[in-house]
Amino acid sequence: MSIIKLKNDLISNLLLATSTLGLPGNPQLTDYIGSSIVSDGFKGKNDVTLNLSNPVFSCWHNDLEPIGSHIVEQSKSWELPLSDFKVSGKSILFNINRDVAIPLLLREEFVIQNDSGYQSTILLNTEKNSFKELTRLRFKYIEETLVSLIEATGGKTSIRRANYLETTDQPTNDPLFDRKEPLAIDITQHKANIPFDLDETQFSIEPGSRLMNLMLLFNESIVPEDLKSDTCRIIILIHINDWKIGEKAITSWSILNSCISKLSQISFIPIADITSDLSLTEIKDHWRSVIKKQSETECMDQQGDCLIETCLRYIITSISPKVFHKLDLHKYKEALFIQYNYARLVGITNKFNQLATPLPLTDVNLNLLKSNHEWNLIYNFIAKYPVLLSEVLKPNPIAIHKIPYFINTFVNCISIYYNFTRVITEINEKSLPLANARIVMINKIRSVLHQVLSLIKIEPVQQM
Incomplete structure (x- = not known):
């Protein structure tokens, strides 16, 4: 992917340029040099921008011209070389060499890389039968789009469906879910592993509650072995009204199944209703x-x-x-x-x-x-x-x-x-x-x- 490689080349050559020019530095600089300082250009003005406005780069602010000149010179060996630059404020605005770029971009076959780190994805669709038809259509289109996206980037998908019921009186033959007493959950010692913004660190799960029933749904749809590989992730499609409870439920499930360290491999897509006056x-x-x-x-x-x-x-x-x-x-x-x-x-x-x-x-x-x-x-x-x-x-x-x-x-x-x-x-x-x-x-x-x-x-x- 030429554009991503171009931005990576800019980042890697920034420190090289300042070192070659003998410019001052400080230990913090390397922590701030990353993809966040490279952005698309301003419409009609330039192609790619190196933003050095953060005060940590103040030691270079008087030398942006020689930095830009050195990077343009070094770029002659890049896949997408730069043609020129100008300084605007505390940013360096670069243009790409079109004579090289246009033939390359029109002739090359795209190689779509999977940058997520995940080779397989489990899509868990918790769409309810009670949803109105447009909301159900939204769940369907989002699921199909996700499959297309993941497969376009070389990943594999499997789809699981679970019709979440607000309440259930059916026994599960699992003492955890058939219990009569509240289940106490304490996430205090696990906060570093929790990617969700939960509103409580200690809470109780009441038998028959929405929280308990969502945890039961996840327990029936997901097994800890799904998360055994670091290259597998789970995406849960969930109604927005159940989203925050769902995060609390999956966190509780991961604690009880001793896989809290794998919780970062699970993400939610909250889906709101679509309505219309017409069918x-x-x-x-x-x-x-x-x-x-x-x-x-x-x-x-x-x-x-x-x-x-x-x-x-x-x-x-x-x-x-x-x-x-x-x-x-x-x-x-x-x-x-x-x-x-x-x-x-x-x-x-x-x-x-x-x-x-x-x-x-x-x-x-x-x-x-x-x-x-x-x-x-x-x-x-x-x-x-x-x-x-x-x-x-x-x-x-x-x-x-x-x-x-x-x-x-x-x-x-x-x-x-x-x-x-x-x-x-x-x-x-x-x-x-x-x-x-x-x-x-x-x-x-x-x-x-x-x-x-x-x-x-x-x-x-x-x-x-």
């Missing part, structure tokens, strides 16, 4: 009617179900799972705009193929792509797709709603590019080299957009 069937019928009226083609008859599913999946996954949400029926336009732009990418490629024979990729001069709009699409979306996967799967919280946001921003930038650029002009000897370069970029854009849509289980249409 799911009525929502689909409403959208079907509106889209059919607005459509200038027969697309609704041919791919209506696909477009309706696009609207549902995009809207439901675009909101943070723990946010209560009333379904916005007007947001369907964003979802259809995504499909429209994907179909337009297909149309551009088809038109070019009718007018000319595409060159082999190795023969295309990709350095003809000079505009800032083209660089924005290549750097901020094509190159950062692997970064998106890495960021979304970071625990606490796992942020799957970043995927629809990425898609929406990507598609809007594609549309802006259309407005400023005639991708295919009249094909002749003079225009053909640039047209070939733009088609390579368009095909790469389409490939990345297809991949990211597949993460939320949206099937892109070929025409609209």
